[in-house]
Amino acid sequence: MCRPALALLILLAACKRSPLPGNQRGDAAVLDAGDGSRADVRDAPVSDAADAPIADAGADGGLTCSVPALPGLPDGGVRCGTSAPCDPPRPDGGNCYSVPPFIAASLASAIWVDDPAATGGGDRIALPISKAVTVGGHTYMDTGNGLVGGGGNGIFGDAVIARDGDTKWTTFHFEGPALYRGAGVWDFEATMTITRTGAPRATVIGRRYAITRTGPACGSGNGTYTFAAEEPPRACAFGVDLLSLTLLGS
Secondary structure, eight states: OHHHHHHHHHHHHHHHHSOOSSOOTTOOEEEOTTTSOEEEGGGSOOOOTTTSOOOOOSTTSOSOOOOOOOTTSOOSOOOOOOOOTTOOOOTTSSSOBOOOOEEEEEEEEEEEEEOTTSGGGEEEEEEEBTOOEEETTEEEEEOSOOBEEEETTEEEEEEEEEETTEEEEEEEEEEEOEEEEETTEEEEEEEEEEEETTOSSOEEEEEEEEEEEESSOSSSSOOEEEEEESSOOOOTTTTEEEEEEEEEEO
């Protein structure tokens, strides 16, 4: 009788040491926010750091190009200067909104291309229409395929830049309202969509330009209108920026 009793005691002791149903230390359980049930986290998928999404820094067209805040830029208020024979009409009751009278085809443009070897980190490249310019081992050209127009809602247009034979290497599409300041000066608040050959998506940024009329005559073809960027060059959109665009007056 003693031996069967001793065997029974040993069996009971082993059962006490075995895992019991329910939560044990090391078996973490979490509440499911969906239905309140408990789920063993050992069955939950583990995030692989190598597969986790990485924030896009913008070098390949990411959306990190916010408009920099610069003090002293026009705030869009009413401020009209001295009238001149070339000044456009003010159909909105004197708030100075209007579009400068230029023809659709541009005469020239200027771009900035980031280059760590260049002074200031980039190259400023002036591009007469359809004239090849070689800088930093690459040949650039404003193909002249972009046209600029205007209407009651502002200005819209394109500048198409070729590089090394790629005729649509980078395209700048801009549109936005123009605010006339008087004396041949406008503010242009542009939404800029930049596309690049082979890039999976475009970049959309904000860009401010000052439009300035030069030349003595109106409607004679002698005056010009130059769009000049008011902020410093910015490399966040494919490492290229549209600095200026020049159009003949109409």
